[in-house]
Amino acid sequence: MSHNVGCQGPIALTSCYATNTLIKEKRKLEGNSMTGSLNLDAYKAQQDALLAKYNGKILAWHDGxxxxxxDSKTEAMQEMKKRFEPGSFLIIKCAPGDAEYTRRFRSRVHVLSTSSHDEVVCPQ
Structure with missing residues (x-):
């Protein structure tokens, strides 16, 4: 349900429409995020048992x-897009550890001083 309280005139209505559309899209993404979390949680809970049977295979999850x-992520994506709405499923390689669902980033930024007035310099 859209709420256009305080919107008047064509520009304001367009702005309110855009805002309401963004809110709906955000809710849709949050829903997909929750689904993604459900699928990832299900994978993590069963990871050890799955490794014994499917190590190295690509697994597809939907609704937990x-x-x-x-055999490939491409094959999995093509098939899953036929069966389910994009964003409602998880495709993951069955592998030991957390490397398939955790990303680590390293930076070469060095802070030369802790004073808030000094600059942070990146080595070149």
């Missing part, structure tokens, strides 16, 4: 359930 086993 394993729904496909594939």
């Amino acid at each position: 359930k394993l729904v496909g086993i594939f």
Whole structure:
């Protein structure tokens, strides 16, 4: 349901429409995020058992359930897009550890001083 309280005139209505559309899209993404979390949590909970059977395979998850086993991520994506809405499923390589679902970033930024007035310099 859209709420256009305080919107008057064509520009304001367009702005309110855009805002309401963004809110709906955000809610949709949050829903997908929750689904993604459900799928990832299901994978993590079963990871050890899955490794024994599917190590190296590509697994597809939807609504917290394993729904496909594939040889490649491309194959998995093509099939899952036919069956489910994009963003509602998880495709992940079955592998030990957390490397498939954790990303680590390193930076070469060095802080030369802790004073808030000094600059942070990046080595070249």
